Amino acid sequence: MDRELGEFLRSRRARVRPEDAGLPTYGERRRVAGLRREEVALLAGVSVPYYVRLEQGRATNVSDEVLGAIARALRLDEAEQAHLRNVGRPVRRSRTVRRPSQRVRPTIQRLLDAHGCPAFLIGRRSELLACNRLAALVLFGGSDTAQEDINCARLVFLDDAVRALYLNWEDKARETVAFLRLDAGRHPDDQELATLIGELSMRSSDFRRLWAEHDVRERSNGTVHLDHPLAGELLLDYESLRVGDDPDQVLVTYLAEPDSPSDAALRFLASWHGEHPTSPQSPVTRSTGT
Structure with missing residues (x-):
């Protein structure tokens, strides 16, 4: 550091x-x-x-x-x-000490499922820990990536389908890198994070370019502009909230302007029960190691 x-x-x-x-x-x-x-x-x-x-x-x-x-x-x-x-003033930890797993409390999953809008939980290293069905449809647009071991940073930079989903991809990419760098400052001894950054640096010139800018940012709020394969164009605001006493878990909610075309598109997705062969059928819920 x-x-x-x-x-x-x-x-x-x-x-x-x-x-x-x-x-x-x-x-x-x-x-x-x-x-x-x-x-x-x-x-x-x-x-x-x-x-x-x-x-x-x-x-x-x-x-x-x-x-x-x-x-x-x-x-x-x-x-x-x-x-x-x-x-x-980095805080170093012994490599023999394991941090608690990034576990999703059952009440958090119930909270996600109770949301009438897309909602998901992000953990360390931009890992997707849980989401509700509507968030899975919005985030992945029917992609078969929406199952387990999902890293949002890896998808943003390495998955062509996810990249095409974001009409404001450059903004999304900058935010993702800024979140990762802040994470790296909090956890200088995180070898999995170092491995992820090395992988993205090797495989993506865009990641290398943005990483070199040294921007940092907390997850807070903003706007995503999507070209969704099922619902068409979506313009959504997002709000991020820390979960309980874990500073590394953030609940993100996507919101459409009431009575807007994006609101109607979300309602369409919420009622969609088609048998698309690669559509996510259940929420992502996972528990990871340190």
Whole structure:
């Protein structure tokens, strides 16, 4: 994570213009995009050599006060601040200690099934832990991928049918990568996550391009624009909520504007009982290891 800290700081430094940080430029031609290292150090109230050591991954025992000052200097949002703390002060766990499985409580599955709209549960590494029938139809559009061991990041970047489903695929891809990077900061010793990132980097040039941007984002809310093979065009808002006391499990709900064409399309899917040979017939529910 020392390398991750340096690369993250450099990527965020490149985004901030001196004038946005209240620094004079006097019309000079600058050789770097964004702020210089010495300007970040000045804004954060730390020495230039110390900040350089941070970007080089050579600083140890970085205090919360210093990380907070750097976050303010780089104008980081809440998710970026959390990521900076995670990679600046990583918590390492012994490899002999196993984390609890990503288990789906029965009450959560009942909650999903009671939803009258598409709803699903995402866990660590963008793994799909559970969903209701309508979510399976919306997410996979009748694809035979909707059974077990589903990783949403792998589908977004490696499954052509899922890629074609998203009319705003670039937005979906950016969000997916940003969620994975935040996950990597929270769990620096997660070997399965490291393997997933390596696989996606090897197999997808789009993933490599977006991973290099070092963006981080919490799952919160947004819009998906789908070209659904059964229901046609769908424009859906989504809201994400943390589940209980597990910060790694997020319940996502898709919502259509009332009385809109997308609302009518969802009602059609909800009433659809065709015998499509690859249509999901039951919710995905699974329990994974660490």
